[in-house]
Amino acid sequence: MKAILITLLALPLCGLAKEGAVECGNLIYAGTKTSKCFSDEFLTTVQQKTSISTERRFKPVKLAGEELFKFPFVIMTGEGDFILTNQERENMKKYLENGGFLLASASCSNEAWRGAFEREIKRLFGNDSLKDIPMDHDIYKTIFSIKDLKLSHSSTESKLSGVTLKNKIVVVYSPDGLNDTSHTEGCCCCGGNEILNSMQVNANILAYALLH
Numbered sequence: 001m002k003a004i005l006i007t008l009l010a011l012p013l014c015g016l017a018k019e020g021a022v023e024c025g026n027l028i029y030a031g032t033k034t035s036k037c038f039s040d041e042f043l044t045t046v047q048q049k050t051s052i053s054t055e056r057r058f059k060p061v062k063l064a065g066e067e068l069f070k071f072p073f074v075i076m077t078g079e080g081d082f083i084l085t086n087q088e089r090e091n092m093k094k095y096l097e098n099g100g101f102l103l104a105s106a107s108c109s110n111e112a113w114r115g116a117f118e119r120e121i122k123r124l125f126g127n128d129s130l131k132d133i134p135m136d137h138d139i140y141k142t143i144f145s146i147k148d149l150k151l152s153h154s155s156t157e158s159k160l161s162g163v164t165l166k167n168k169i170v171v172v173y174s175p176d177g178l179n180d181t182s183h184t185e186g187c188c189c190c191g192g193n194e195i196l197n198s199m200q201v202n203a204n205i206l207a208y209a210l211l212h
Contacts, residue, residue: 020053021053021054021055022052022053022054022055022072022073022206022210023054023055023059023070023071023072024040024043024054024055024058024059024071024073024074024075024206025058025059025060025061025068025071025073025074025075026038026058026059026060026061026074026075027061027062027063027068027074027075027076028060028061028062028063029062029063029064029076029082029084029088030082030083030084030085030088033078033080033082034060034078035058035075035076035077035078035107035179037107037179037181037184038058038075038077038105038107038178038179038180038184039179039180039181039182039183039184039198039199040056040057040058041180041183041199042180042199042200042202042203042206043055043056043057043058043206044056045143045199045200045203046143046203046206046207049143049203050143050207052206052207052210054206058075059071061074063076063084063088063091063092064085064087064088064091065091068091068095068100069094069095069098069100071100072099072100072101072209072210073100073101073103073206073209073210074095074100074101074102074103075102075103075104075105076102076103076104076105076117077104077105077106077107077113077177077178077179078106078107078110078113079106079107079108079110079112079113080110080112080113080116081112081113081115081116082113082116083116083120084120089120089123089124092120092124093124093125096163096165096170096171097165100170101170101171101209102170102171102172103171103172103178103202103205103206103209104117104171104172104173104174105173105174105176105177105178105179106174106175106176106177107177107179107192108176108177108179108192108193108194109175109176109177109192109193109194110192114175117173118130118173121163121171121173125163129163130161130162130163130171130173131161131162131163131164132159132160132161133159133160133161133162133169133172135147135148138208138212139160139162139169139172139204139205139208140204141204142203142204142207142208142211143200143203143204143207144197144200144201144203144204146197146200146201146204148197149176149195149197149201150195150196150197151176151193151194151195151196152177152193152194152195152196153192153193153194154193158174158175158176158193158195159175160172160173160174160201161173161175168212169208169212172205174195176192176193176194176195177192177193177194177195177198178194178195178198178201178202179194179198180194180198180199180202181194183199
């Protein structure tokens with residue numbers, strides 16, 4: 001817990017809410033696309049399980065705007081194909097190269113969204129930039145001990161991949177849903193795949209982003 005406190009004190013003030021709580025952004029990208037069914041339950045869990053103080057709700061933030069750089073952690077998810085604007089690509093690259101962290105998830109394994117996201121990341125960081133994150137990585141141990149990534153509609157298990165810059169993962173990407181729809185109202189996976197322990201996985205990812 002001491003390490004968590006030290007890390008939080010080292011965070012830039014622009015990445016914290018007024019009362020010192022960590023704020024997480026919900027990206028608005030490719031015009032008006034954004035997550036409508038990504039649970040923020042993991043923010044409460046992180047606050048309960050650690051000494052990290054969090055805002056309990058996401059804040060909408062435009063990928064093309066300057067406000068993006070006020071957030072240490074953002075989520076990006078959705079369905080359907082999309083194309084980022086030049087300004088959005090420039091901001092994303094600058095954000096990730098300067099300490100920002102992105103959690104990205106294809107809602108319910110939506111193939112069109114997966115293809116679009118992978119294309120955009122490879123355009124920014126190269127064809128080999130997305131690499132599998134092995135299950136013995138620290139990201140699976142920060143709060144909860146994650147042993148597997150079982151899926152809601154498949155007997156196979158999912159895998160997370162990431163982009164590493166300066167020896168730190170700065171993007172965690174799931175080709176399957178990390179939306180944790182069980183903790184949201186009016187949302188479901190509509191027959192697609194969702195990682196069953198999404199809440200614990202997302203909590204671990206946030207803790208990793210702030211501790212490393």
